[in-house]
Structure formats: C-alpha cells, structure tokens
Amino acid sequence: MGQGMSKSNNVYKDAYNRCLRLLDETRSLPSEPELGTLLGVSRTTVRSILARMEETGLIAWNKRAKTVLRDPRPDDFFPEEETDTLAEIIERSFMRRLLAGGAEAGMQINELELAREIGVGTTSVREFLIRFSRFGLIEKRRNSHWVLKGFTRAFALELTEIREMFELRSAAAFAALPQDSPVWADLDRLEDEHRLLAREIATRFNAFSELDERFHRLIHRASHNRFIVDFYDVIAMIFHYHYQWNKAQERERNEVAVGEHLAYIEALKSRDLGKVDAACRKHLKSARHTLLTSIPESRPLQKS
Amino acid sequence: MGQGMSKSNNVYKDAYNRCLRLLDETRSLPSEPELGTLLGVSRTTVRSILARMEETGLIAWNKRAKTVLRDPRPDDFFPEEETDTLAEIIERSFMRRLLAGGAEAGMQINELELAREIGVGTTSVREFLIRFSRFGLIEKRRNSHWVLKGFTRAFALELTEIREMFELRSAAAFAALPQDSPVWADLDRLEDEHRLLAREIATRFNAFSELDERFHRLIHRASHNRFIVDFYDVIAMIFHYHYQWNKAQERERNEVAVGEHLAYIEALKSRDLGKVDAACRKHLKSARHTLLTSIPESRPLQKS
DNA sequence: AAACTGTTTTTTCACGATAAAAGACATTAA
DNA sequence: TTAATGTCTTTTATCGTGAAAAAACAGTTT
Numbered sequence: 077m078g079q080g081m082s083k084s085n086n087v088y089k090d091a092y093n094r095c096l097r098l099l100d101e102t103r104s105l106p107s108e109p110e111l112g113t114l115l116g117v118s119r120t121t122v123r124s125i126l127a128r129m130e131e132t133g134l135i136a137w138n139k140r141a142k143t144v145l146r147d148p149r150p151d152d153f154f155p156e157e158e159t160d161t162l163a164e165i166i167e168r169s170f171m172r173r174l175l176a177g178g179a180e181a182g183m184q185i186n187e188l189e190l191a192r193e194i195g196v197g198t199t200s201v202r203e204f205l206i207r208f209s210r211f212g213l214i215e216k217r218r219n220s221h222w223v224l225k226g227f228t229r230a231f232a233l234e235l236t237e238i239r240e241m242f243e244l245r246s247a248a249a250f251a252a253l254p255q256d257s258p259v260w261a262d263l264d265r266l267e268d269e270h271r272l273l274a275r276e277i278a279t280r281f282n283a284f285s286e287l288d289e290r291f292h293r294l295i296h297r298a299s300h301n302r303f304i305v306d307f308y309d310v311i312a313m314i315f316h317y318h319y320q321w322n323k324a325q326e327r328e329r330n331e332v333a334v335g336e337h338l339a340y341i342e343a344l345k346s347r348d349l350g351k352v353d354a355a356c357r358k359h360l361k362s363a364r365h366t367l368l369t370s371i372p373e374s375r376p377l378q379k380s
Numbered sequence: 381m382g383q384g385m386s387k388s389n390n391v392y393k394d395a396y397n398r399c400l401r402l403l404d405e406t407r408s409l410p411s412e413p414e415l416g417t418l419l420g421v422s423r424t425t426v427r428s429i430l431a432r433m434e435e436t437g438l439i440a441w442n443k444r445a446k447t448v449l450r451d452p453r454p455d456d457f458f459p460e461e462e463t464d465t466l467a468e469i470i471e472r473s474f475m476r477r478l479l480a481g482g483a484e485a486g487m488q489i490n491e492l493e494l495a496r497e498i499g500v501g502t503t504s505v506r507e508f509l510i511r512f513s514r515f516g517l518i519e520k521r522r523n524s525h526w527v528l529k530g531f532t533r534a535f536a537l538e539l540t541e542i543r544e545m546f547e548l549r550s551a552a553a554f555a556a557l558p559q560d561s562p563v564w565a566d567l568d569r570l571e572d573e574h575r576l577l578a579r580e581i582a583t584r585f586n587a588f589s590e591l592d593e594r595f596h597r598l599i600h601r602a603s604h605n606r607f608i609v610d611f612y613d614v615i616a617m618i619f620h621y622h623y624q625w626n627k628a629q630e631r632e633r634n635e636v637a638v639g640e641h642l643a644y645i646e647a648l649k650s651r652d653l654g655k656v657d658a659a660c661r662k663h664l665k666s667a668r669h670t671l672l673t674s675i676p677e678s679r680p681l682q683k684s
Numbered sequence: 685a686a687a688c689t690g691t692t693t694t695t696t697c698a699c700g701a702t703a704a705a706a707g708a709c710a711t712t713a714a
Numbered sequence: 715t716t717a718a719t720g721t722c723t724t725t726t727a728t729c730g731t732g733a734a735a736a737a738a739c740a741g742t743t744t
Contacts, residue, residue: 083732084698087734087735088735108688109688116522120736121734121736186724187725197700198725199503199700203698219726231606237605301541303611385703385728387705387727387728390704411718412719413717424704424705424707427719491696500728502697503728506696506697523736524736525736685744686744687744688742689741692737693737694735695735696735698732698733700729703726704725709721713718
C-alpha cells in the first residue's frame with residue numbers, strides 16, 4: 077500500500093466526508109473559521125475541503141459566498157478506510173493479532189516486524205506501543221523488545237478490582253452532587269435512552285455498548301479525579317474488544333445490563349448512599365462475571 | 381553538542397564505568413555471558429568494554445583469560461553526564477522548565493522548541509511526552525500541541541486520593557500474607573535500615589527518600605495488581621522532584637516520617653488490620669500535608 | 685472595528701536511514 | 715558435550731527530512 081508516503085491526509089478526508097453530510101441541510105456554508113470549529117479542524121484544512129467541493133461542482137465558492145449547487149452523491153465520499161488515523165489502523169491490527177490466538181503470554185513483540193506487517197513506519201509502531209503500554213498488557217525490556225503479558229484471567233481480575241474501587245467511589249460522589257448540578261439532567265437523558273433501548277432490546281441490543289460507555293463515563297467524571305477518569309480508557313478499550321469477540325448470549329446479557337443500569341440510575345436519583353452502593357456493586361459484579369467467563373481458565377484468550 | 385549523531389553509546393559507557401568498579405575486587409574477570417548478566421547488557425557491549433580495557437592497559441585479554449593488570453584510575457571512567465539515557469536528559473530538562481516558575485497551567489508545549497532547546501530530535505521528545513502523559517500533568521490536543529495542566533493543588537489532591545486508596549488496600553493485603561512469604565524478611569531488613577537511619581538522622585537525613593520509595597513499593601507489590609504497582613511510578617516521580625525543590629525543614633520532616641514508617645512496620649508485623657489501617661492512614665496524612673504545603677494556594681508551583 | 689479571506693510560517697506526523705545494541709549462528713576450547 | 719569465544723544478522727534508538735495540518739500574519743470586506 078502507501079509506501080514512501082510521508083503522512084496521509086486522513087484528517088482532511090474525514091473532515092471532507094463530515095462536511096458532505098452538512099451539505100444536505102443548508103443552501104450555503106458558514107464562514108471558514110466557523111466551519112473549522114464545527115468540523116474540529118484548522119482553517120487550512122477547511123480551505124482544502126472547500127477547494128475540492130468547488131472542483132467537483134458541489135458548491136460555488138467566491139470569498140464569503142459558498143452556495144450549495146447539488147446534493148452529494150455516494151461517490152463524492154472518500155472511502156471509509158482512508159479516513160482512519162494511523163494510530164487506529166495500528167491498534168486494530170495489533171488487537172487482531174492479539175486476539176487471533178497463538179498470542180501466548182511471555183511472547184515477545186517485534187517493532188520492525190509489526191511495522192512491516194502493517195505497512196507503516198517503525199516510529200508510529202513505537203509510539204503506539206508506548207501509548208498502549210498503559211493498558212497493562214505489554215511491558216518494555218530496557219534497550220530491547222516488548223513482552224506480551226497476555227489477556228489472562230489475572231489481567232481481568234486486576235482490571236476489575238480497580239474498576240470497582242473507582243466506580244464505587246465515583247458513584248458515591250455522584251449521589252452527593254448538589255441538585256442544581258447539570259449531571260442530573262445528563263442522567264435523566266441517559267435514563268430515557270435506557271428505557272427506549274429496553275423496549276427495543278430485541279432488535280437494537282448491539283446499541284448497548286456505546287450507551288454503556290457514556291453512562292459509566294458520566295459517573296466516573298463525578299469523581300473529579302483525572303486518574304479515575306483516565307482509567308476508564310483502559311476499561312473502555314478492553315470492553316470495546318470484548319464486545320467484538322464475545323457474541324455469546326449478547327442479547328440476554330445486554331438486556332440484563334440495561335435493567336441493572338436502570339436500577340443503578342434509580343439508586344443515584346434517590347441519593348441514598350446505601351442503595352447506590354448496592355446497585356453499583358450488583359452491576360459491577362455481573363460485568364466482571366461476563367468478562368471472566370469469556371476468558372478460558374488461566375490461558376490466553378482465544379477468539380470465540 | 382552532539383549533532384547529526386544517530387545514537388549515543390551511553391549503554392556502553394555506563395556499563396564500562398560499572399565494570400571498572402568490578403575490577404577492584406578481582407584478579408580476573410568472568411566469562412563474557414556472565415559479565416553480560418552481571419552488567420545487564422548484551423555480549424556485544426561486553427566485548428566493546430573488554431576491547432577498550434585491553435587498549436587502555438587495564439586488563440590483558442586473550443580468549444578466556446582476562447587478567448587485571450592495574451587498578452582503574454579516576455580518568456579511566458567516562459564522565460557521568462555521558463552515561464545518561466536520552467529519556468533521562470529530556471525528563472530533567474523538561475522538569476527543570478516546569479519547576480523553574482513561569483510554567484502556568486494551560487500553557488502549551490511545543491515539541492519542536494523543546495527538541496531544539498535540549499538539542500535532541502523531535503522523535504525522542506514526542507516519545508518522552510507520550511510516556512510522561514500518564515502522570516496526568518500534560519494532555520494532548522488531537523493533531524495539535526500538548527497542554528500543560530500544571531503542578532496545582534488539585535493535582536496533588538487527586539494524586540494523593542488514589543495513593544491513599546491503593547496503599548490502604550495494599551497494606552491490608554500485606555498484613556494478610558502468610559508467615560512464610562519472603563516479604564516478611566524484606567520487611568525486617570527495611571526495619572533495620574530504618575532504625576539505623578533513625579539513629580544517624582542528623583547527618584544522613586537525605587538518605588530517606590530512597591528508603592521511602594523502597595518501603596512503599598514493597599507494600600504496593602503485595603496488592604498483586606499491576607495497576608496499583610504501576611501507579612507508584614507516578615507517586616515516585618512526583619516525590620522525587622518534590623524532595624529536590626522543597627528543602628524546608630527537610631531533616632525534621634524526614635525524622636517524623638521515619639518514625640511513622642517504624643510504627644507502620646510494627647502494625648504490619650502485628651497483622652492486626654485495625655492497627656495497620658490506622659498507622660497507614662496516619663503516615664499518608666502527613667505525607668499529603670507535606671506535599672500540599674509546598675504548593676501555593678491554587679497556583680502553579682514555584683521553586684522554593 | 686469586528687470578522688472574514690488570502691498568504692506565509694511553524695508545527696506535527698510519519699518516513700527512511702544509520703549507528704548502537706541485542707541476538708543468533710558457527711566455531712572452538714575445556 | 716557443554717560452555718565459551720568469534721562472527722554475522724537483526725532489532726532498537728535516534729536523527730534529518732518532507733508533506734499534512736495548524737497557526738500566525740496581513741490584507742479585505744461588511
């Protein structure tokens with residue numbers, strides 16, 4: 077694939093695609109700085125996007141006037157795979173290898189080999205591994221290779237131990253928040269989404285994982301502790317891949333979890349610390365159980 | 381300084397210096413692989429060391445025979461500053477800037493500028509910042525600069541909150557360890573060192589920080605949780621620099637801390653969970669207090 | 685004058701290249 | 715035949731470089 081290429085323009089491509097979707101809604105686009113904040117990119121990138129949109133006849137562009145000429149067609153979009161960050165590409169490849177079996181604990185990781193296999197430079201792989209190391213799954217030997225510690229039962233237990241400690245504390249902090257805190261409105265909105273999902277669970281059960289993450293992040297944020305908030309990244313990463321590999325009884329599991337969340341939300345709203353503690357404990361216990369059953373007895377994880 | 385230079389040979393130089401110290405003790409050096417494990421380097425590096433030692437007339441080297449010819453002189457050693465890792469150099473420079481005042485929270489960090497100022501490549505600075513980010517003092521803006529969050533009171537409080545949570549749990553786990561666990565011998569040895577230091581506190585009070593770290597790491601290891609063990613890196617880093625900048629009442633503070641450690645050790649040996657909890661809490665409370673008083677009221681930290 | 689567009693500069697991201705260091709393989713000595 | 719030494723190969727650490735993207739500056743328009 078792309079060889080010798082210094083840097084992919086995925087930021088531009090991704091923003092372009094998102095900008096296309098904006099086109100449906102209006103007859104003319106806002107100013108360049110406004111578009112920049114809207115898309116989360118710099119004006120330089122906004123101008124590249126506008127230039128191409130003019131070229132392909134999507135808009136007429138003359139200084140402030142950016143008139144939409146036609147609706148975007150499917151082939152106006154850049155292919156999805158070209159909009160991914162290098163970091164995302166590397167993470168996916170790495171996790172696939174990790175979960176594809178044959179990834180025994182203790183095995184050593186070769187930067188050069190990984191880079192060649194994925195088709196990227198070694199620097200990007202190194203940086204990925206350094207970032208990834210905080211998840212506790214790999215470890216660096218000074219001046220030498222990385223060692224895979226493996227997705228073991230021990231890992232899951234250590235992870236959930238911290239999770240439980242942090243979430244119990246965060247939940248208690250949440251319940252103690254003053255009535256006028258905006259989090260209560262956030263919680264109400266999440267409750268509605270949960271009720272909606274509960275009704276449509278038969279068809280939309282796979283929408284749970286995303287909702288789950290938003291719910292728990294809201295609670296963790298109440299701790300007002302960066303280490304607790306940041307640690308949820310580790311949990312989110314693990315559960316993200318967990319949801320992908322463990323499809324057994326997914327519908328049932330998610331249905332139960334939605335119910336537990338609703339009870340948990342009720343407890344939070346009651347602001348009764350005893351109830352909060354109980355509801356939180358109950359949910360975390362079943363989350364732990366689900367994670368543990370997907371990991372075979374003290375062996376590295378295999379794809380289901 | 382070193383420009384255009386691809387990689388410094390600090391591993392070799394550091395190992396060489398350590399190998400010189402070995403020369404005092406024996407008449408002849410062991411085999412190459414043995415020396416490698418002793419010094420923690422590869423045989424390639426060992427052979428470079430031996431080659432130079434032969435050249436400078438320190439040893440006679442013929443295959444297995446490595447006879448010491450003379451004692452090393454001070455000028456045989458490589459200068460200390462040439463034995464540092466790039467990562468160490470960058471960390472020191474970075475922390476100096478951070479603590480030298482004028483490092484306001486919210487300030488942005490420029491990779492290129494840092495690299496130029498320290499005289500290293502941008503890659504090394506990037507990798508350092510990624511590793512450093514887990515300490516919670518800096519944060520990355522996607523596709524853009526890093527932001528300094530600052531050594532604030534809030535930071536210290538968040539840090540100590542986690543520390544207390546983790547250490548109380550670890551201490552309880554420690555006390556519950558079976559009598560035949562090797563940690564009890566480790567604890568006895570640390571107790572002796574504490575008693576020794578307590579007696580010589582007037583002159584050796586600055587030896588405390590190293591002992592402190594070893595003591596707390598031993599306790600944290602009893603948790604058997606990688607996240608707890610790894611988190612001690614954050615604490616150790618902060619306290620390492622804390623000891624450097626806050627020299628006010630150092631002797632008194634350390635004397636008190638040694639006393640608290642001894643009480644803490646007694647409590648652990650009693651295996652009475654109530655006593656352990658109390659002793660641990662007491663020590664952590666005064667550690668927190670010490671840290672907090674060195675940070676001025678909700679402002680970035682200034683050098684004392 | 686405030687907010688925009690046009691232009692230039694700076695910084696980030698990612699690569700290939702190269703010396704240091706590790707590791708593997710072949711050979712030899714005890 | 716085990717464990718060393720001698721030699722060769724591979725990997726890691728670090729740099730300089732160049733395109734993508736951000737940011738700063740300058741000139742316009744409302």
